[in-house]
Amino acid sequence: MRILLVDDSSTMRRIQKTQLNNLGVTDIFEAGNGEEGLEILANTTALDYILLDWNMPVMDGITFLKKVRGNGAYAGIKIIMCTSESEKTRVIEALKSGANDYIIKPFTPDAIKEKLKL
Amino acid sequence: MNVAFINPFINATILLFKTMVHLDAFAGKPALKKQPFPAYDVSGIIGLSGDAQGSVAISFPRLVALKVVSAFLGSEIKIMGSEVVDGIGELANIIAGNAKQDLSQYNLSISLPQVVVGNDHVISGQTGIPAIIIPMTCSLGNFAIEISFKTK
Numbered sequence: 001m002r003i004l005l006v007d008d009s010s011t012m013r014r015i016q017k018t019q020l021n022n023l024g025v026t027d028i029f030e031a032g033n034g035e036e037g038l039e040i041l042a043n044t045t046a047l048d049y050i051l052l053d054w055n056m057p058v059m060d061g062i063t064f065l066k067k068v069r070g071n072g073a074y075a076g077i078k079i080i081m082c083t084s085e086s087e088k089t090r091v092i093e094a095l096k097s098g099a100n101d102y103i104i105k106p107f108t109p110d111a112i113k114e115k116l117k118l
Numbered sequence: 119m120n121v122a123f124i125n126p127f128i129n130a131t132i133l134l135f136k137t138m139v140h141l142d143a144f145a146g147k148p149a150l151k152k153q154p155f156p157a158y159d160v161s162g163i164i165g166l167s168g169d170a171q172g173s174v175a176i177s178f179p180r181l182v183a184l185k186v187v188s189a190f191l192g193s194e195i196k197i198m199g200s201e202v203v204d205g206i207g208e209l210a211n212i213i214a215g216n217a218k219q220d221l222s223q224y225n226l227s228i229s230l231p232q233v234v235v236g237n238d239h240v241i242s243g244q245t246g247i248p249a250i251i252i253p254m255t256c257s258l259g260n261f262a263i264e265i266s267f268k269t270k
Contacts, residue, residue, distance in 0.1 A: 008230070009208040011201065014191055015138070055211065057230060084215025087222045105212045106137035 001116075002027040002046055006037040006064065007053035007082070012105075016051060016082070019109040023118045034059030038067060047077050049116055052099070054083035054090070062097060069098030080115050082107070123267050124148055124250055126220035127174055130213045131263055135256060138212075139189045146253035151264065157234075157241050158262065159183065160202065162210030165229035172267035174217070175241050176210050182259035189258065198235065207231035213263070224269065 003025060005013045013030050020028060029044060031037035033056040041047065050068070054061040061083065068074045081094045084105040091102050101115050112118070128145045135143035161177040178186060180198060187205030188194045195201050214228045234241070241264055249266040 009204055009211070011187070011191060011205040011208045014193075018192060055215070055228065055230060084212045084228075086216050086219035088219075089222070105215065106134045108137055 001025050001048045001118075002029070002044070003116075004029045004031065004037060004040055004044070004047055004050045006031045006034065006050060006056070006061065008032050008056040009053070012053070016112070019112050022109065023113055023116075025116075025118065033057055034061060034064030034067070037064050041068065041074060047074075050077055050079045051082045051103075051112075052079055054081065054085045054094075062094065065094065065097050065099055121148075123170075123221065124252065124265055126217035127213060127263055127265055128252060129220070130216035131176070131254065133216065134209065134212050139186060139256075141189060141256045141258065143254055143256040145263075146255070148250050148252045151249035151251050157239055157264065159235065159237050159239070160198075160206055161234045161239065161241055161264075162206040162208075163232045163234065163241065164210050164214040165232075166214065166226050166267065167229070168224050168226040170221075170224040170226065170267055170269045172247050172265070173241075174210070174214050174266075175264040176206070176213060176261065177241070177264060178206065178261045179259060180237075182261055185258040186256075186261070203233045203235065207233045 007013050029040050035058045052061045078100040080101045081099045082103045086104045103111050132143050135141050157177040159180040160183040161175045163175040166172050187202045210231045218226050247266045247268040252263045254261050
């Protein structure tokens with residue numbers, strides 16, 4: 001399994017990476033904002049999942065999500081929002097924009113395991 | 119300030135500590151902030167805008183910040199540097215974002231976190247917006263949440 005983590009907090013990416021490593025996932029790419037995420041997508045093949053934060057500088061998560069879903073080449077990648085944005089309106093907006101699932105921070109390793117079906 | 123606005127931030131802090139810092143956090147009695155009131159040494163601050171405006175800050179003594187971010191990361195940090203700054207900013211971000219679900223009537227947007235490091239720095243709220251300090255404690259030490267909020 002290949003996963004891209006898109007989150008402006010290096011702390012959060014480290015936490016996610018540790019949890020994924022503990023679940024046996026080691027093929028992990030990291031981006032600090034949506035723009036960096038798009039660059040990695042353009043240069044990486046066969047990604048299975050993207051864990052995506054919402055509030056980030058340069059390009060936020062919802063903009064990134066819409067750009068990725070607007071490109072048929074990435075249709076097979078499952079995108080899971082992983083954000084502190086917790087209101088129903090935000091969850092609905094993300095799902096309507098093409099997110100496959102939604103994790104609200106704070107989260108446990110079990111949430112990652114369940115959503116990524118590990 | 120309406121107490122209904124304070125509780126979501128306290129609850130979000132307690133939930134965050136329990137879920138990702140692996141500690142029980144406890145809230146003390148909220149108090150109206152009297153200016154100027156020095157915060158602790160490291161503060162993560164998030165601006166709030168929408169049908170209400172203000173800010174929320176989580177503030178730690180230096181040593182407590184090191185220990186809390188170490189517990190959050192699951193890896194010991196010994197030096198006050200970019201890792202602690204990023205970690206405190208992410209804690210503030212999670213608290214503000216999580217509290218929003220109980221404040222949906224205000225259509226709040228949250229800013230990216232700002233982190234201030236310095237002994238006894240002062241967090242100045244916007245003029246005319248009252249600020250409340252909530253003393254907090256956990257087994258790693260004391261810290262505080264500071265909420266400034268005004269509806270339009």
